[in-house]
Amino acid sequence: MAVAAATRIAVVVVVLALAVLAPAARGLRRDDFPPGFLFGAATSAYQIEGAYLDDNKGLNNWDVFTHTQAGRISDGRNGDVADDHYHRYTEDVDILHNLGVNSYRFSISWARILPRGRLGGVNSAGIAFYNRLINALLQKGIQPFVTLNHFDIPHELETRYGGWLGAAIREEFEYYSDVCFNAFGDRVRFWTTFNEPNLSTRHQYILGEFPPNHCSPPFGNCSSGDSRREPYAAAHNILLSHAAAVHNYKTNYQAKQGGSIGIVIAVKWYEPLTNSTEDVRAARRALAFEVDWFLDPIFFGDYPREMREILSSNLPKFTPEEKKLLQNNKVDFIGINHYTAIYAKDCIYSPCTLDTYEGNALVYAIGRRNGKIIGKPTALHGYFVVPEAMEKVVMYVNDRYRNTTIYITENGYSQHSDTSMEDLINDVERVNYMHDYLKYLSSAIRKGANVGGYFAWSIVDNFEWVYGYTVKFGLYQVDFDTQERIPRMSAKWYRDFLTSSSLTDGLQVRSRRADS
Numbered sequence: 001m002a003v004a005a006a007t008r009i010a011v012v013v014v015v016l017a018l019a020v021l022a023p024a025a026r027g028l029r030r031d032d033f034p035p036g037f038l039f040g041a042a043t044s045a046y047q048i049e050g051a052y053l054d055d056n057k058g059l060n061n062w063d064v065f066t067h068t069q070a071g072r073i074s075d076g077r078n079g080d081v082a083d084d085h086y087h088r089y090t091e092d093v094d095i096l097h098n099l100g101v102n103s104y105r106f107s108i109s110w111a112r113i114l115p116r117g118r119l120g121g122v123n124s125a126g127i128a129f130y131n132r133l134i135n136a137l138l139q140k141g142i143q144p145f146v147t148l149n150h151f152d153i154p155h156e157l158e159t160r161y162g163g164w165l166g167a168a169i170r171e172e173f174e175y176y177s178d179v180c181f182n183a184f185g186d187r188v189r190f191w192t193t194f195n196e197p198n199l200s201t202r203h204q205y206i207l208g209e210f211p212p213n214h215c216s217p218p219f220g221n222c223s224s225g226d227s228r229r230e231p232y233a234a235a236h237n238i239l240l241s242h243a244a245a246v247h248n249y250k251t252n253y254q255a256k257q258g259g260s261i262g263i264v265i266a267v268k269w270y271e272p273l274t275n276s277t278e279d280v281r282a283a284r285r286a287l288a289f290e291v292d293w294f295l296d297p298i299f300f301g302d303y304p305r306e307m308r309e310i311l312s313s314n315l316p317k318f319t320p321e322e323k324k325l326l327q328n329n330k331v332d333f334i335g336i337n338h339y340t341a342i343y344a345k346d347c348i349y350s351p352c353t354l355d356t357y358e359g360n361a362l363v364y365a366i367g368r369r370n371g372k373i374i375g376k377p378t379a380l381h382g383y384f385v386v387p388e389a390m391e392k393v394v395m396y397v398n399d400r401y402r403n404t405t406i407y408i409t410e411n412g413y414s415q416h417s418d419t420s421m422e423d424l425i426n427d428v429e430r431v432n433y434m435h436d437y438l439k440y441l442s443s444a445i446r447k448g449a450n451v452g453g454y455f456a457w458s459i460v461d462n463f464e465w466v467y468g469y470t471v472k473f474g475l476y477q478v479d480f481d482t483q484e485r486i487p488r489m490s491a492k493w494y495r496d497f498l499t500s501s502s503l504t505d506g507l508q509v510r511s512r513r514a515d516s
């Protein structure tokens with residue numbers, strides 16, 4: 001008994017010592033990244049702005065969805081107020097300035113600019129808001145990194161065209177992007193057309209969790225939809241909307257405004273479940289359905305072979321003119337949102353339940369191999385902490401898309417809202433997550449990857465889509481009753497990392513209280 005107890009204590013001591021010392025030995029410096037590197041934080045309009053009816057803003061698809069189908073959101077809440085950023089943006093710009101970031105990634109609310117789409121006219125109050133925000137950022141030396149579309153579209157376009165399923169939405173997006181280039185492009189150096197269309201179309205049209213809730217069996221029982229066809233029809237319209245916007249920017253704005261334009265893709269890393277040829281190919285296939293789906297058309301003019309073979313007539317085809325439009329208007333950079341990795345199991349040669357995110361790729365994704373989990377779980381179901389995947393994702397994109405500049409446009413760690421206040425504020429796990437993911441990012445850069453920046457998701461807790469406010473991603477905690485923003489330990493760690501050239505590691509942070 002005594003021996004067992006002593007062994008247990010010894011094990012605990014060793015584990016604690018490793019936990020404290022390991023990050024110190026690995027150390028991370030601002031200087032590990034190139035001098036012009038962008039370090040920032042990210043948000044999106046619907047998740048933080050609130051003011052959903054202010055100043056002539058039109059309703060968007062998420063306004064309508066969260067009001068009519070509140071039961072589909074974990075806590076039944078919505079973005080009516082969110083972080084009230086629309087009224088508190090100056091405080092939020094101060095927070096960014098105090099953190100020491102040199103860039104801020106945010107999105108523009110389409111329904112604020114064009115409340116009813118192209119035919120309803122431009123809302124000057126919406127333009128004025130983003131002018132105030134952009135000017136406030138520039139005054140503090142913070143580069144705006146602007147997303148044109150982060151999941152929210154004017155509700156009228158959903159009803160009039162069936163959202164992204166209708167080809168007519170391409171002209172709507174082209175017009176909207178033109179209004180934005182024209183209004184803000186003199187001061188915006190970094191544009192992206194879409195945020196994670198590879199994720200949003202799957203949540204909208206395969207799983208039916210995002211508006212307009214389209215799905216079909218075996219993925220779910222929605223009142224309408226076709227999970228095998230619609231996501232690809234929507235993606236096709238998004239790709240052609242993207243190409244039209246890039247073409248317009250490159251033809252009419254880039255030379256005089258001097259900015260660059262890209263697209264943001266969600267990149268989960270897939271590790272083969274076993275070393276069998278089947279699982280190795282499954283991991284590769286899952287990645288093709290994740291990344292190549294959007295980036296192959298943009299770089300090479302067509303969808304990847306794996307998708308054409310499996311989806312056959314459900315995958316739309318590009319006309320020769322469309323292929324030319326895509327290839328003649330390559331992006332200047334690729335945005336990668338990276339959070340996690342998961343094992344991929346083949347479902348061509350062995351039976352699986354195929355009703356999940358990867359189902360159409362004939363892949364089943366699973367967090368465990370031989371009972372052992374791939375990384376620590378986070379508050380988001382299916383999202384694990386796997387820092388080394390950051391390097392793999394970056395090398396994959398860098399190699400396949402010919403050394404095009406990459407920005408990590410999102411990376412971050414989530415906590416459950418039911419976590420104790422003490423642990424929410426002293427968010428050691430988030431510090432370690434950022435430290436370790438940045439470490440592997442710097443390793444990719446050392447191996448030759450062309451990476452231009454990193455954005456933490458997110459600056460403040462916000463409306464996390466179907467999770468409502470039950471999942472927290474902020475470097476700053478937000479009290480949603482008072483709108484008070486409180487810096488977490490991670491905010492102080494990020495500031496120290498950005499503002500000092502000395503080694504920043506878990507050791508300093510662990511011995512310091514977030515409120516010191």
Ligand SMILES: O=C(/C=C/c1ccc(O)cc1)O[C@@H]1O[C@H](CO)[C@@H](O)[C@H](O)[C@H]1O
Pocket residue numbers: 044047195196199203209266337380381410457464465466473
């Ligand atoms: O939006 C998503 C992910 C959504 C999801 C995941 C799992 C589910 O089960 C349902 C939805 O990706 C990004 O990651 C962030 C942190 O999630 C979001 O807050 C950002 O808006 C988005 O760009």
